[in-house]
Amino acid sequence: MNWTIRQKLAVLKSICYIVGADKKVMPQEMQLIQGYLNRYKLNVNAMNAQAMMSQNEMSQIISQMSNSEKELVVSYWKQAVSCDGHIADRELEVLVMMGEECEIDIADITI
Numbered sequence: 001m002n003w004t005i006r007q008k009l010a011v012l013k014s015i016c017y018i019v020g021a022d023k024k025v026m027p028q029e030m031q032l033i034q035g036y037l038n039r040y041k042l043n044v045n046a047m048n049a050q051a052m053m054s055q056n057e058m059s060q061i062i063s064q065m066s067n068s069e070k071e072l073v074v075s076y077w078k079q080a081v082s083c084d085g086h087i088a089d090r091e092l093e094v095l096v097m098m099g100e101e102c103e104i105d106i107a108d109i110t111i
Contacts, residue, residue, distance in 0.1 A: 001069055008040045010061035011073055013050040014098055017058075018080040022088035032083045036076065055101075062102040070104050082111050 003011070015036060019029040037046060062073055077098065081091045092111075099106035 001072060003040070003069070007061055007065065007069075008042060009046060009050045009053055010058040011076060012036060012040075012042070012046060013053050013055075013058045014062060014073065014102070015076050015080045016047075016050060017055070017098065018077055018091055018094050021090045021094040023090075026084035028084045029080065032076075032079055059098075059101040062104070070102070073102070074099075074104060074106060074109060077106075078109065078111050087111060 012033070015033060019025055019033065033047075037043070062070070065073065077095050081087055081095055096106065098104075
């Protein structure tokens with residue numbers, strides 16, 4: 001995807017939000033985040049930039065993405081929920097909340 005830097009940061013923030021939902025970040029989750037940074041050629045400063053982005057701005061940016069872009073975002077969310085081998089209830093709650101806030105229908109997703 002040819003996302004803008006703001007779109008990349010919004011998706012990064014959403015991934016970090018899901019990963020941190022259960023109050024612990026496992027090595028597999030850090031690998032997922034690092035893989036995202038590498039794929040989109042972002043450096044560690046992106047972590048600071050996404051932290052400064054409001055959740056409202058993140059939701060607005062993602063909600064304006066195309067359907068195919070949103071499908072990719074959902075795939076990252078699914079990875080964030082399941083990559084540590086444990087699907088925490090809180091992570092699922094956050095995923096559902098993010099779907100609503102970002103205007104993404106997640107009713108049919110399977111993890």
